[in-house]
Amino acid sequence: MAAGGGSRLFLRRGMFVVGPESAGAHPGPVCYRKNGYLAVTDANLLLGRIIPEEFPMIFGPNEDEALDVDGARAAFEELTALPEAQGRTPEELAYGFLQVANEAMCRPIRNLTQMKGFDITTHVLACFGGAGGQHACKMAQALGISRVFVHRYGGVLSAYGLMLADAVHEEQEPAAEKYDGQISETGTERLAHLCQLATDALTNQGYDSTSIVLEQYLNMRYQGTDTAIMIQRDPDVPFDQAFEACYQREFGFVLRDRDILIDDYRVRAVVPGENLESPPSPTDLGIPEASLGTKRAYFDNGWQVVPVYRSTDLLPGHKIPGPCIIVQPISTVVLEIGCTGFITANGDIQIDIVNESSHLDDPLQEIKEDPVLLSIFSHRFMGIAEQSGRTLQRTAISVNMKERLDFSCALFTKDGGLVANAVS
DSSP, rough: OOOOOTEEEEEETEEEEEEEEEEETOOOOOSSSSOBBBBBHHHHTTTSSSOGSSOOOBBBBTTTTTHHHHHHHHHHHHHTTTTTTTTHHHHHHHHHHHHHHHHHHHHHHHHHHGGGGGOGGGGGGEEOTTTHHHHHHHHHHHHHOOOEETTTGGGGHHHHHHHHOOOEEEEEEEEEEEEOSSHEEEEEEEEHHHHHHHHHHHHHHTTOOOEEEEEEEEEEEEOOOOOOOEEBBBBTTTTTHHHHHHHHHHHHHOOOOOOOEEEEEEEEEOOOOOOOOOOOOOOOOOOOOOOOOEEEEETTTTTEEEEEEGGGOTTBBBESSEEEEEEEEEEEEEETOOEEEEEEEOEEEEOOOOOOOOOOOSSHHHHHHHHHHHHHHHHHHHHHHHHHHHHHHOOOOOHHEEEEEOOEEEEEESOOOOEEEEEO
């Protein structure tokens, strides 16, 4: 997920709000020196999580100045006069906004994983973009993920990935058939035809036909429903069993005694991209010396003096305990308290996460009284209601529900108080 460095910050209706309005690249955040808007980048800068000296001098009207720390601080000081600030210092306000921003990024990740039946805690969080490494550890803690992976080219990983990406061509045809335990003779012929079309498309681009890998799919759904799932052919598992397993994982049930229909035949032809070889696992080199000295940065327990490392000075096998900051040529990585980084054989950063535990004595009362917690749990509660609504829409048979969206999903307290109401 994008870190949203330009997402604007507001105190509204007793809550901390991050986005969706954006400061954009111009005028950008306040620290860009172009009369911009208070944004996530300003919060990271004020809290010492961005090192201005390591940024190019490209800001201001003449694009020859450094990031403006004093300007960011002044903007946060203006917010301290608002009632929602509740006496917080500029640093406490900035840290509260970062907590809300992290939760806002976690919400769509939960929707894309848990909503489809995946256990997110068994996955690794890979981050990219210039600001991804500043938020990844805190997001992993919120999601229950135990490991973060930061690629050495994470700041430009999208562009780097294009160079190594597979060459792919897909062909698809609609169908209206019932699946009777195997693909029909007509279906087999159609898949063969699609395979030939996809192969020809890649060979016409100059790829060797012997390097092409073909994948076959059926887009399947239950009779009377609109929720189709694309199922890849597996020689060891029949299509109907694979479909039912995916349906069970995603929705928690299967429909018995219901015909399974084929909506589409699909073929994907792939020429695998370059596969970089990994050198042998490095030996443990221990904790390196902080090549950029120490800086003050703000964490859960307030200001701390932490070591700052330049990534180009780190060797495979180095261990870096948090809290600390690692400056890459195109991004910045923040290791939170208790987290430990390890430099892999390829020069990437693997971070082991210590997950947080709740310390709230009276959770409901503290959430109500704290605008930061209220904003964080607002995202979590809305995520539950939204996931319920999407699942209901996708599994409904009623035209009123699946077409007109004539339903509403909400979360209530045990005494009937409305907590979150998802818009259908």
